[in-house]
Every structure is written in structure tokens, then in C-alpha cells.
Amino acid sequence: MSWVKINTFHWHITDSQSFPLEVAQYPELAMNGAYSPQEVYTESDIQYIVQYAGSRGIDVLLEIDTPGHTAIIGTSYPDYVACFDATSWLQYANEPPAGQLRFALPEVVNFTASLLVDVAKTLPSYYFSTGGDELNTNCYADDYLTQQQLNSTNTTLNDALNTFTQAAHGALISAGKTPVVWEEMVLDWNVTLSNETIVMVWISSEDALAVAERGFRIVQAPSNYFYLDCGAGEWIGADPTGNSWCDPFKTWSESYTFDPLANLTEAQYELVLGGEQILWSEQSGPQNLDPIVWPRAASSAEIFWSAKQPSGAALNVTEALPRLHDVRYRMVQRGLNPIPLQPHWCALRPDACDLYA
Known part of the structure; x- marks a missing residue:
């Protein structure tokens, strides 16, 4: 990352399947929620990674996703999670296992705010x-405790989410942190957020304008x-002809055509803080990390740092290709395993493999 000036590591450290993060105040979360005692990030592990990144000019932005993607918390706090491991999971979650925090319950609000601050x-x-x-609304519609709480307080699910988010963010802000959220909090739920909140646009590049119109700062990460x-x-099993939800494969050259300021007014340009290329881990690990990430992710550095070529000219895929070849070969020399961009013959002959050469 430091070789290509990517300066933030966004670490989505927990999810529905596993809570591998040791938290001193809540040791049961990792004890019950990690895959095994060996597959845990200790506090010293976290500090090592933070220091290693910091010495290379990279900030570590940690994410504990809430209130969705939290099923595994039910292994420690079963009363805090709705539709825990419910079937069919497809009705209650985007991926297995089902389970989301019962954010309408006051004790869950307090627990979540405390957990986030303890880590942050x-x-x-x-x-x-x-x-x-x-967030899956079916999960809450079919959850007795959530509906009982909403009825007893004469509130809606949206009201409860607003209260939950404000409590969590208020605690983080008091701890000196700036909250970051995914775009649904703004566009789907219209949650009341601090003006300082940063919104990550991930569903589509078309969503940035709607977020900017509400005055929030943006990180561009469109799928x-x-x-x-x-x-x-x-x-997912039992789907032999299925594709990944975000097919097709995102080539570096397709990413390189992205305009972070597209559709925005000039007054909104300053809201765009930058962007990130995202890798989820359903089908990735140490065995294939390098070729999935590199050198494709390097293309984003030029987009978000300058939106220009080193010469000052506009971004151009043909002009960028030789530079990205250089990056890829340097990575190989330094021991990484990045995927080739073209056959070696083409890399040695700039323009020889252009479509109309």
C-alpha cells in the first residue's frame, strides 16, 4: 500500500460469522465468537498492525459493523440478537448466518455504545x-421482542435505529472519534447524523450525488x-450456475475510468475525501491475496491523489498501462505475487497489443 501511496487500511474486523477481536471489557465475544482460540486478534496484534501501518504512513480505520452483520454476538448475548441463525437465512439476511442486533432495546443500545468506545x-x-x-427488515418484523419494544414505546423501527445510532455516535464523538457509516444510513434510513460523519458510497457510483446533496463528506467505493x-x-452452495452479485470482474482499466467528481457540482467537490478499493474475504485469504489486489488496486492511487497523469494530462488507460506494468514488475522483484496485466511480450512492447495496433 505504501509503495503506491494508499494511506488508509479500512479493516472490517468482525461480521456475522465470526467475532475474532479480543475486547478487554467483553472477553466473551471472541471467546465464544471466534472460529478457534488461535484465530483471534489480540490487543497486541491490533497494536502491532497499527504501528506497522503508521510507520509507513497508513492509518488504520477499524469497523465494527452494526446493527447488521452481527449474528455471532448472539453466541454470547442471545437476547441481544434477533432472528439468530434463523432459517431460511435468505429471508432474514444477505448471507448466512442470519442475526442482527435488537437495536430497539435500551440494553442493546448501551452495550453497543460501550463496546464501540472500548475498542475505539x-x-x-x-x-x-x-x-x-x-439491514434486513424481515428480521425485525418477525421478532417478538423488537415489536414488543416498538409497541410499548409507540415508536417505529426507523425511530429506534435513529436513537441507536445517535447513542453510538455520540459516545464515539465524546471519545474524540469521527464516525464513518455505509451509505444506507443516509439514503435508506435517513438517520440523523453529525455533520462530521463520513459516508462510504458502495452500492453504486450513482449514489454519490444523493449523499453529497445532504452535505456529508464522501469516500468513493462503488461496487x-x-x-x-x-x-x-x-x-453460496446449491447454485452451480450462479455468479457473484457484483459480476463481472473489475479490471484495473475499468476502475481507472472512474471520475470521483462525476455528477457533482463544483461546490460539492470538496466533500469527496478520496476512495478505496474493497476486498471481502468470502473467497480470499493469504493464498490468493496478492493476485486479487495487485496491481489492480494501484490504479486507484492516481485517480484519487491527482486525477491526472504525472505529466499533468488527463487520465488515459493507454498511457497508464506502461506505468502499471512497472509497478507490477517492481512488486514481483520485492517478493509479491501480483497478477500479470498482459503477456510479457506485450509488456515489453508498449502499444503493440493495443486493440487497434
Whole structure:
């Protein structure tokens, strides 16, 4: 990352399947929620990664996604999670297992705010993500405790989410952190957020304008350009002809055509803080990390740092290709395993393999 001036590591460290993060105040979360005692990030592990990144000019932005993607918390706090491991999971979640925080319950609000602050205060970054994506309303519609709470307080699910988010973000802000959320919190739920909140646009590049019109700062990460794991095929079983939801594979050249300021007014340009290329781990791990990420992710550095070529000219895929070849070969020399962009013959002959050469 430091070789190509990518300066933030956005670490989505927990999810529905596993809570591998040790939290001193809540040791049961990792004890019950990690795959095994060996597959845990200790506090010293976290500090090592933060320091390693910091010495290379990289900030670590941690994310504990809430209130969705939290099924695994039910192994420690079964009363805090609605539709825990319910079947069919497809009715209640975007991926298995089902389970989401019962954010309408006051005790869950307090627990979540405490958990987030307990983690955030151990980190030097000014930013902390509370997630907020892919909430499944069926889960709450069929949950007795949630409906009982909403009825007894004469509130809606949206009201409860607003209260939950404000409590979590208020605690983080008091701890000196700037909250970060996924776009649904703004566009689907219209949650009341601090003006300082940063919104990650991920569903589509078309969504940035709607977020900007509400005055929020933006990190551009649209799946139609920047999702590195697209194109690997369906990972859900019993679907032999299925594709990944964000097919096709996102080539570096397709990503390179992205305009971070498209559709925005000049007054809104300053709201765009930058962008990120995202890799989820359903089909990735240490064995294939390098070729999935590199050198494709390097193309985003030029887009978001300058939106120009080194010469000052506008971005151009043909002109960028030789530079990206150089990056790829340097990575190979330094021990990485990045995927080739073209046959070696083409790399040695600039323009020889152009479409109309």
C-alpha cells in the first residue's frame, strides 16, 4: 500500500460469522465468537498492525459493523440478537448466518455504545466505522421482542435505529472519534447524523450525488468500479450456475475510468475525501491475496491523489498501462505475487497489443 501511496487500511474486523477481536471489557465475544482460540486478534496484534501501518504512513480505520452483520454476538448475548441463525437465512439476511442486533432495546443500545468506545479508545485513528449496511427488515418484523419494544414505546423501527445510532455516535464523538457509516444510513434510513460523519458510497457510483446533496463528506467505493472480489462466481452452495452479485470482474482499466467528481457540482467537490478499493474475504485469504489486489488496486492511487497523469494530462488507460506494468514488475522483484496485466511480450512492447495496433 505504501509503495503506491494508499494511506488508509479500512479493516472490517468482525461480521456475522465470526467475532475474532479480543475486547478487554467483553472477553466473551471472541471467546465464544471466534472460529478457534488461535484465530483471534489480540490487543497486541491490533497494536502491532497499527504501528506497522503508521510507520509507513497508513492509518488504520477499524469497523465494527452494526446493527447488521452481527449474528455471532448472539453466541454470547442471545437476547441481544434477533432472528439468530434463523432459517431460511435468505429471508432474514444477505448471507448466512442470519442475526442482527435488537437495536430497539435500551440494553442493546448501551452495550453497543460501550463496546464501540472500548475498542475505539485503544486506537490512534480519528475515525471509526459503525457500518450500517444491509439491514434486513424481515428480521425485525418477525421478532417478538423488537415489536414488543416498538409497541410499548409507540415508536417505529426507523425511530429506534435513529436513537441507536445517535447513542453510538455520540459516545464515539465524546471519545474524540469521527464516525464513518455505509451509505444506507443516509439514503435508506435517513438517520440523523453529525455533520462530521463520513459516508462510504458502495452500492453504486450513482449514489454519490444523493449523499453529497445532504452535505456529508464522501469516500468513493462503488461496487461497480472498485470491488476487487467480483467475478469469482457464486460462493453460496446449491447454485452451480450462479455468479457473484457484483459480476463481472473489475479490471484495473475499468476502475481507472472512474471520475470521483462525476455528477457533482463544483461546490460539492470538496466533500469527496478520496476512495478505496474493497476486498471481502468470502473467497480470499493469504493464498490468493496478492493476485486479487495487485496491481489492480494501484490504479486507484492516481485517480484519487491527482486525477491526472504525472505529466499533468488527463487520465488515459493507454498511457497508464506502461506505468502499471512497472509497478507490477517492481512488486514481483520485492517478493509479491501480483497478477500479470498482459503477456510479457506485450509488456515489453508498449502499444503493440493495443486493440487497434
